Amino acid sequence: MSKYRTRMMIFFFSLTIVLIGCGQTEQPAEQAATPAPEPTAKTAEATLKPTQGSQVEGTVHFEEDMGEMHIEVHLTGLAPGKHGFHIHETGDCSAPDASSAGGHFNPDGKPHGAPDAAEHHAGDLGNVEPDATGMVMTDIHSNSLSLEGPNSIIGKAVVVHGGEDDLKSQPAGNAGPRLACGVIQ
Numbered sequence: 001m002s003k004y005r006t007r008m009m010i011f012f013f014s015l016t017i018v019l020i021g022c023g024q025t026e027q028p029a030e031q032a033a034t035p036a037p038e039p040t041a042k043t044a045e046a047t048l049k050p051t052q053g054s055q056v057e058g059t060v061h062f063e064e065d066m067g068e069m070h071i072e073v074h075l076t077g078l079a080p081g082k083h084g085f086h087i088h089e090t091g092d093c094s095a096p097d098a099s100s101a102g103g104h105f106n107p108d109g110k111p112h113g114a115p116d117a118a119e120h121h122a123g124d125l126g127n128v129e130p131d132a133t134g135m136v137m138t139d140i141h142s143n144s145l146s147l148e149g150p151n152s153i154i155g156k157a158v159v160v161h162g163g164e165d166d167l168k169s170q171p172a173g174n175a176g177p178r179l180a181c182g183v184i185q
Helices: 003-021
Strands: 042-050 057-065 068-076 083-088 124-128 136-142 157-161 178-183
Touching: 042 157, 057 178, 068 124, 124 136
Parallel strands: none
Antiparallel strands: 042 057, 042 178, 057 068, 068 136, 083 124, 083 157, 157 178
16 A cells, blocks of 8 residues: 555544544524513511510521411520510611500501401411420411511511410410510511
8 A cells, every 4th residue: 555545544544533523413492481480489588686684586587488477486595484476567676665666567457366367466376395405496477467567577577475375365365575686588
């Protein structure tokens, strides 16, 4: 074989390898691009600080999705027993006893009651109960609260009370002093 012919064969062999390496690969049929759905969940948070003489503190995370409010409660420093847990009408925790937070959030003018009662304040969330170490980690669900509109809790306050909410006494369940307060943002 001549040198010329050998070189040509090597050239064509190399070109064939390059062309095979660059060949088109089979692509799956393109699917119509479907835009991702917009997230519907909205969130807010409150950091609770102790009132004068209390050691109760924690965080409350709110997530609203499709008309339901999911509330994650994390508290420490509570004494044994049930403690009233409410949304209050004013986002002001500046008073030493948190009285500046006003009464329960009640945009519909209803009587105080259990959160699952037909008639109750929008801010009536019942009671929380700590474990043996004074800690609360619980979830609460509500259809009475929102992060927008007339039942919006943005700028309102979360309050933990020293006693159990009896869920019936007017105007606020006789839940005792306010132990911790935080503004919902």
